[in-house]
Amino acid sequence: MTRKLHLTACLAVLLILHALCPLVAETGEAKLRLLYFTADWCGPCQLMQQQTWPVPAVQSELRQYTLTKIDIDAEKETARKWSVSSIPTFIISDSEGTQALVRTSGFKDGDQMVQWLQDARVMAMDQLARQRATQAKYEASQQMLRKATGNWDQPENAAAVQALFTLLAMRESLTEAQSTSLDRQVQALAEQAPGLLAQGILHRDLQVRVRVARALSTEDTPLDAWASESERTRQCEAYRSAIQRGVLKQD
Structure with missing residues (x-):
């Protein structure tokens, strides 16, 4: 009887972990990927094979994902790529499998697995969703900056610089490529429109002020990102005055 139950559990796992891949959401959107890292010698993995995966509620939740089972011995490079140091490990990634969104490790019974999924x-x-919103803001700001380049004397182009400040404040949500692009734009503005960029020293976000101060500060016209608001206001006014007096050049 025990052997029969074990075989039944194994069959259930095979049906779950292989027949479900790949799946497409009923909404037409690509499903999230669930990466399941395991090994034949893993005791908790084998226990989940018998006790967790066959649970109907677990199977139902798994249908919301594109499921991939990864043996860490057979696919060592994949395990290293996803920084897997213990098993079982479960990682939810985007549909392309390019980034880890949520992860957990360790044995889970049926109820725990359903809740986690x-x-x-x-x-x-x-x-x-937050990444898509950030991408939309990034693309909108890039369009504004492209239109403004070479015409910084137009009042409406100050909005493009404010859009840049907004993105700088969202640095943790940006991709590496986006962040690098923003760094280049800050440097370009420091050369083309330092007076507009100097307004960033008044921004409420510290990392915006730091980026602006790093790009604009000179020995004669320092900008201190950590100074009080009143002092930063004085510094900004002094900086813009230096531009107007020709001490600092604005292209």
Whole structure:
């Protein structure tokens, strides 16, 4: 009887971990990926094979994902890529499998797995939604900056610089490529429109002020990102005055 139950559990796992891949969401959107890192010698993995995966509620939740089972011995490079140091490990990534959104490790019974799959999906979708919102803001700001380049004397182009400040304040949400692009734009503005860029020293976000101060500060016209608001206001006015007097050049 025990052997029969074990075989039944194994069959259930095979059906779950292989027949479900790949799946497409009913909404037409690509599903999140669930990466399951395991090994034949992993005791908790084998226990989950018998006790967790066959649970109907678990199977139902798994249908919300594109599931991939990864043996860490057979796919050592993949395990290293995802920084897997213990098993079982479960990682939810975007549909292309390019970034880890939510992860957990260790044995989970049926109820625990169902709860984690539900909660993790909400967290992952929220993170992706925030990334899409950031991308939309990034693209909009890039369009504004492209239109403004070479015409910084136009009052409406100050909005493009403010859009840049907004993105600088969202640095943690940006991709490496986006962040690098913003660094280049800050440097370009420091040369083309330092007077407009200097307004960033008054921004409420410290990392915006730091980036602006780093790009603009000179020995004669210092900008201190950590100074009080009144002192930063004085510094900004002094900086802009230096530009007007020709001490600093604005192209």
